[in-house]
Amino acid sequence: MQSSTKWIQSFIYLTLITISLNLLHILLLSDRLIISHHKITLKKHPDLPLRFNSDGTFKILQVADMHYGTGLTRCRDVLSSEFDSCSDLNTTRFLKRMIEAEKPDFIAFTGDNIFGSSTNDAAESLFKAFGPAMDSGLPWAAVLGNHDQESTMTREELMSFISLMDYSLSQPNPLIQDPTDPTKQQIMTEIDGFGNYDLSVWGPPGYQSANQTVFNLFFLDSGDRAVVDGFRTYGWIKESQLNWLRGASKGHNQENHQSQEIPSLAFFHIPIPEIRSGPFREVFGEYREHVACSIVNSGVLKTLVSMGDVKAAFIGHDHLNDFCGNLNGVWFCYGGGFGYHGYGRAGWSRRGRVILAQLKKGKNEWLGVETIKTWKRLDDENLTKFDQQILWTSS
Numbered sequence: 001m002q003s004s005t006k007w008i009q010s011f012i013y014l015t016l017i018t019i020s021l022n023l024l025h026i027l028l029l030s031d032r033l034i035i036s037h038h039k040i041t042l043k044k045h046p047d048l049p050l051r052f053n054s055d056g057t058f059k060i061l062q063v064a065d066m067h068y069g070t071g072l073t074r075c076r077d078v079l080s081s082e083f084d085s086c087s088d089l090n091t092t093r094f095l096k097r098m099i100e101a102e103k104p105d106f107i108a109f110t111g112d113n114i115f116g117s118s119t120n121d122a123a124e125s126l127f128k129a130f131g132p133a134m135d136s137g138l139p140w141a142a143v144l145g146n147h148d149q150e151s152t153m154t155r156e157e158l159m160s161f162i163s164l165m166d167y168s169l170s171q172p173n174p175l176i177q178d179p180t181d182p183t184k185q186q187i188m189t190e191i192d193g194f195g196n197y198d199l200s201v202w203g204p205p206g207y208q209s210a211n212q213t214v215f216n217l218f219f220l221d222s223g224d225r226a227v228v229d230g231f232r233t234y235g236w237i238k239e240s241q242l243n244w245l246r247g248a249s250k251g252h253n254q255e256n257h258q259s260q261e262i263p264s265l266a267f268f269h270i271p272i273p274e275i276r277s278g279p280f281r282e283v284f285g286e287y288r289e290h291v292a293c294s295i296v297n298s299g300v301l302k303t304l305v306s307m308g309d310v311k312a313a314f315i316g317h318d319h320l321n322d323f324c325g326n327l328n329g330v331w332f333c334y335g336g337g338f339g340y341h342g343y344g345r346a347g348w349s350r351r352g353r354v355i356l357a358q359l360k361k362g363k364n365e366w367l368g369v370e371t372i373k374t375w376k377r378l379d380d381e382n383l384t385k386f387d388q389q390i391l392w393t394s395s
């Protein structure tokens, strides 16, 4: 009797273990869970924090307005001789070539990443659009434009989804300390939009600045569309976002022991009204289309000028503008239309922008950021590099 009870117990025990192991295997290791043809695997994380290289450089690739559809979506505004062989896959190819040619340290997507109304599966479109970034293993981050949400996901869903993609550093919104448990963080809810966050870049490994933030990247949601006093217009960055931005900038600059301001960049989609009205101190690059901004001026320029640390902001939205213009000491640079399903001009190549920050060399040490440069490349046979300019120097 006793031995048979024991046997039954052992049997039940073994069966339970087997079932648990199988469940674990299904949940964690196998490819059986499938959502819209994509295998669910654990997110691959980039090494953090972001860091300058040991030669004192940090290079960013800005990709504006991919306007990705299904992958097969036809190109707009290409020469009729190019039309038959052109699809979203040309956008993918351009992104791969840019990554290969520039070997950036980070990729920033400034919105209209997908063109919602040309796909009935936002997840699939996002996987294809960001595919080359995920495959490269480089850290990357995105903000939303005004078209991303026109498919099967809301802006909130899009930012959560994008934040979970491989090597993505995107965040649905800033993380703040959980008031009930100071060891935990939670997503800030008292802020407009989705996709407001900041990423800090530390000094190169092995140097004293290795343990410090020396450069900051701010990401902001400029919204989609709105109706104001009966007028249809574009979205804008709200006061709650500017409040967060001021606080984040102040926080970084107080943590900084060297008591020198930490240079920063900002990334968002829709241009601010001053880009339309000017006056610019300097303009570098092409200004080929009317600036499509909001009729609401929420004081973004005023805020950036008063903060002082944001030296340049990188935007998209107007595909035929690729210029950098200086407003009250802050540069505003368009990425230029990158994607083939977005409008463009036939015979005027799609293009992407590169930003390079360089640290100042001290005695056996890298000091703070010394210069911020930018240039662009065309999607032509040679990926022609042009319009190189210095945006900022520390002296």
Ligand SMILES: *[C@@H]1O[C@H](CO)[C@@H](O)[C@H](O)[C@H]1NC(C)=O
Residues within 6 Å of the ligand: 078, 082, 085, 086, 087, 089, 090, 093
């Ligand atoms: C698109 O890609 C195809 C295939 O790689 C290529 O033959 C074609 O020239 C590209 N078209 C444009 C406009 O870049």
Ligand SMILES: *[C@@H]1O[C@H](CO)[C@@H](O)[C@H](O)[C@H]1NC(C)=O
Residues within 6 Å of the ligand: 206, 207, 208, 209, 210, 211
């Ligand atoms: C940076 O911090 C790490 C971990 O706290 C420490 O081991 C290292 O010595 C520090 N490096 C420098 C250059 O201070």
Ligand SMILES: *[C@@H]1O[C@H](CO)[C@@H](O)[C@H](O)[C@H]1NC(C)=O
Residues within 6 Å of the ligand: 380, 381, 382, 384
């Ligand atoms: C690309 O470079 C080659 C070799 O320098 C040159 O012959 C060709 O004209 C260039 N093509 C374009 C589109 O600039």
